[in-house]
Amino acid sequence: MQSAFDSLAADSLAVADSLALADSLRADSAVVDTSGGIGGLSQDVGVAAEALGSGRFEDAASILAASLKAFAFDNLLPAAITALAFWIALRILLGVLRRALGRSKRIDAGVQQLILRFSRFVIVALAVVAVLDKIGIAVAPFIAGLGIAGIALGFAAQDTVQNLIAGITILLDRPFHVGDNIELHDTFGTVEEITLRTTRIRTLDNQMAILPNANVISDRIINHSMLRALRVLVPFGIAYKESPEAARQVVLALTEGDQRLHPDYAPAVVVTELADSSVNMELRLHLKDSKLEVSLRLEYQEKVFEALKAAGIEIPFPHLQLFVDEAKAFQGSRLLGPGPEADAGG
Template identity: 45%
Template sequence: MAETFTAAVAEQVGQNLGDALQALTGEHVGWGELMAQLLSQLLISILYLALFVGAYLLLIGAIRLVIGKERAQKPLFSQVRSGARYLAGLGALLAILAQFGASPEFLKAMARAGLMALGFFVAWMIVGRLMKEGVARYGMDPSIRQLVENLLLVLAGTLAVVTVLAQFGFDVLSIIAGLGIVGIAVGFAAQSTLANFIAGITLLIERPFHIGDWVTINGQDGKVIKIALRTTWLRTRDNIFTMIPNDSVASSDIVNYSAEGVTRLNIPVGIAYKESVKAAREVLMPVLLGHPEVLQGAGMEPRVMLTSLGDSSMNLEVKVWITPDNLDVQPRIMADILEQIKEVLDAAGIEIPFPHLQLFIDDAKGLKPILEPLYTKLAAKPAVNK
């Protein structure tokens, strides 16, 4: 019973699929004939694929044997191998499509499109190599190289897509006109993005800072991590990343602490008026000269200078120089020096004053009934002999 039911279902499904194929092709197709044809085409496709893979392996093996093992490790050989692999894949694809009834016109168009795509790839590799040599020769900033590569990649990609589509009968002029209209619409819809893009190009050309510099932008201190086309990335000393739009960066004040190399730190210190500035300087200089991260070259000697006379203190300023690499830990260096300054001043008995308030209540008549008995009591109290 079950076998009869299964056979009936299979017969009905086969009949339905046969009717569907007949409606699509206009001819009656037998299932046995169709399966045999598909199997034979599949076997022939596998043979073609094996043939092209074998030809690729033989070609790469012959090239490696000719140029030697050492040259085969260079990037040029890797690029040649990628090109040969691409050609082998393209040939196998064309042969397999021909087995499944693709028209000669379609195969020719695909072959031309594949070869043109390979040509664009080779041209891009040559341009990239020339750009790399130009960067090494002229010391071009990596950010400008990144900008040029992105622009060329977009232009080359657009041109390659349009050229490939033209091989299949698409109207290139209509495509270009459509891209122009889309570009205008996008320009109106993304004015802020375009403004940031143009500002990013301006920053890369003027170069007020480079990747790795410590800067202050819009009141935000940080190390420049990346200069993108739309934003500038900063990393603070707390390891917090900040993305600032390039339009805002270009229109704000920029302070670059790394542009001139070494940086000077100014640490304020106050001492009492009764103390000697010379004595304080003699106490502080050994701390500065002995600190491992304070520079002591010509023109960068540590100094202790009197800068002003305050309300309750003589204001000194400790001036030291540090290397650009130490800008990452600048707060730690300042805190370390300030702590040592406090210790040596205390050890030398030099007073560090602090603001205080003195209150006079002699003329406060309203407090007389309270303070007068207290004064009388204190005056009548006998002194204690020590």
């Protein structure tokens, strides 16, 4: 045991002697900055290089070994512990935030993602600053340089910055949520994701429309899912000789017992237009679930056609009737029937 203490004491004295020698060589080389950290290590490397150039190989080796050992224990080890502490804090913080945000029904999923990403960015930025400080790197000039670079980047990427600001506005204003059916820029579909730069909409053709947020907030947005009941219109037409009331009874019978319809709004059939070839009517339905909008409208369009056909109510289509008056050039042709010669022969 005594020999082990003697060996440790000898190592300590050797390190002290090497550091003292390094300080002496720094003084000889007119190096005045002895701040330690990565700066002190670089200075010691320079001093060791000078000693090596002077032929003092043992001195150079001892200076370099002592400096590396001091840097490892005084800087690298605290930096590693600091990084580990921030990593643990980040995992705990994100876990707590996810649970808290998951229980909240007032915070949209997009806003939750924004909060999580911002929290992760802040923790990582603080961790980088703390680790760099432990290593001995001056952080203040670096931050100042980032500020200048950020200003230059902001001017160079105005569209991107505009989209980011628009994304934050969408997440805070919440004109729509993930899962809503919206109509935007002549695009109808379901909102799949809201990021800081773009809004992604899955169309009826199962295509993904990716729209810049700056364009999203500057155009009219029709949200089909915001209110508690969505009205669906099913247009159809009947011939002028048919009774609108008879058609109304036939069509309304199709809606009886449909649990997908909102109980607070009764289905209705109204006349919307007296067109050239038909009496245009409309079946108006209110849905409990707006996600059924497209499928239910298509379903009732077919049901209305089959029901009117089964009831003998004519569904007209545009047609043209031609009347020819005093068309002597066509006399005797097949267009106007048998001519006078045919009548005389008969």
